[in-house]
Amino acid sequence: MIKSLKTFDLKDKRVLMRVDFNVPIENDRVTDDFRIKAALPSIQYCLKAGANIVLMSHLGRPNGQIDPEMSLIPAGETLADLLEMPIKFSDDCISEDAHDVSLSLRGGEIHLLENLRFHSEETKNDTVFSTQLAKHGQVYINDAFGTAHRAHASNVGVTKHFSHKGMGFLVEKELQYLSEAMNKPDRPLTVILGGAKIDTKLNLITHVAGMADYILIGGGMAFTFLKAQGREVGNSLVDPSMLSTAKGIMARARGKSKLIFPTDFVCAESLDKSQQAEIYKVGDIPNHLMGLDIGPETISRYLEIILKSKTILWNGPMGVFEVDGFHKGTEKIAKRMADVTVNETLTIIGGGDLAAAVNKFGLMEKFSHVSTGGGASLELLSGKSLPAIYSLEL
Numbered sequence: 001m002i003k004s005l006k007t008f009d010l011k012d013k014r015v016l017m018r019v020d021f022n023v024p025i026e027n028d029r030v031t032d033d034f035r036i037k038a039a040l041p042s043i044q045y046c047l048k049a050g051a052n053i054v055l056m057s058h059l060g061r062p063n064g065q066i067d068p069e070m071s072l073i074p075a076g077e078t079l080a081d082l083l084e085m086p087i088k089f090s091d092d093c094i095s096e097d098a099h100d101v102s103l104s105l106r107g108g109e110i111h112l113l114e115n116l117r118f119h120s121e122e123t124k125n126d127t128v129f130s131t132q133l134a135k136h137g138q139v140y141i142n143d144a145f146g147t148a149h150r151a152h153a154s155n156v157g158v159t160k161h162f163s164h165k166g167m168g169f170l171v172e173k174e175l176q177y178l179s180e181a182m183n184k185p186d187r188p189l190t191v192i193l194g195g196a197k198i199d200t201k202l203n204l205i206t207h208v209a210g211m212a213d214y215i216l217i218g219g220g221m222a223f224t225f226l227k228a229q230g231r232e233v234g235n236s237l238v239d240p241s242m243l244s245t246a247k248g249i250m251a252r253a254r255g256k257s258k259l260i261f262p263t264d265f266v267c268a269e270s271l272d273k274s275q276q277a278e279i280y281k282v283g284d285i286p287n288h289l290m291g292l293d294i295g296p297e298t299i300s301r302y303l304e305i306i307l308k309s310k311t312i313l314w315n316g317p318m319g320v321f322e323v324d325g326f327h328k329g330t331e332k333i334a335k336r337m338a339d340v341t342v343n344e345t346l347t348i349i350g351g352g353d354l355a356a357a358v359n360k361f362g363l364m365e366k367f368s369h370v371s372t373g374g375g376a377s378l379e380l381l382s383g384k385s386l387p388a389i390y391s392l393e394l
């Protein structure tokens with residue numbers, strides 16, 4: 001059993017909370033506060049319940065070195081602005097000073113620790129390091145879904161030191177939505193998969209092939225499947241090492257899931273030639289051009305399927321949405337998904353690039369759920385158990 005945050009008595013307790021403040025920072029300012037906002041419900045609940053909070057997170061990949069560019073200070077400032085209250089900060093997560101600050105918290109204060117990954121022991125799940133971290137709190141809450149697929153000191157090692165441990169509201173929401181979609185979906189269940197390459201999503205595709213009613217493929221990964229069917233794809237992105245895997249996936253889906261591929265693409269010579277982009281049918285793409293977005297015929301076919309689906313799970317953009325001119329496939333799918341959400345279709349957007357895309361289109365709030373964790377949501381949806389979640393079991 002994993003305890004929910006709402007089952008704890010938190011009055012005057014010190015809650016050590018692992019959050020995911022791995023946010024983009026430019027010129028010492030947070031440029032996208034999506035992940036910080038996602039942690040607010042748990043933080044605010046603890047404050048209301050009379051607890052003091054010690055927050056810990058990683059940011060980027062400093063590889064065990066102190067790197068001021070990856071300091072959590074800007075994240076702390078954003079949090080202070082959002083909560084409209086001051087926040088204490090320690091520049092080393094396990095120093096004596098940091099422990100003293102945690103022990104002296106009173107009357108609903110927050111203490112943010114500096115980037116955990118300034119110590120290489122964090123990613124090594126080092127025992128001494130996790131013991132030091134544990135000293136900060138009396139209750140441990142994990143609300144960092146984005147790192148739940150990694151076994152690190154702050155989300156796995158540390159849990160051994162707590163009899164009072166559980167999950168925050170963000171983790172609870174992620175688990176609820178992602179497992180509901182996979183375990184007992186309202187059908188038709190449609191899985192939309194895009195993005196650059198097959199290999200990072202291999203487990204998910206294999207898991208859903210044969211289980212979903214429709215699988216709509218887009219993005220760069222479509223070309224490896226099309227090539228595996230013997231189609232010509234011009235200069236588009238193909239992963240030759242994945243051709244036989246692609247064939248295996250198509251065989252697995254046969255007769256159970258309708259695996260659907262694009263029939264046309266928006267093509268150009270390169271990413272900076274979006275002004276000269278043209279639509280080509282699959283098989284007709286000239287050798288010097290590459291497909292960089294799904295075409296209008298594909299879009300309208302995919303939109304129809306979305307309309308008749310009851311559960312939709314989407315991971316990976318349909319094209320190079322970052323470049324104007326190659327964004328339309330991703331945008332139109334996102335808009336239709338937002339429309340059907342109003343009609344009680346369960347719509348789930350799986351992390352990373354796609355969350356950035358729907359944010360860019362101003363649609364972030366329009367889906368049933370936007371997952372904060374790219375890798376973690378992929379693993380969970382692929383039927384794997386996440387080490388950081390497993391560690392919370394009592």
Ligand code: AMP
Pocket residue numbers: 194195196197200218219220221237291292293315316317318319320321322352353
């Ligand atoms: P992933 O991390 O695998 O979800 O890939 C996301 C990336 O795939 C985005 O940055 C897109 O620009 C890229 N992408 C989408 N469609 C294509 C395409 N047709 N060719 C090349 N890259 C693509």
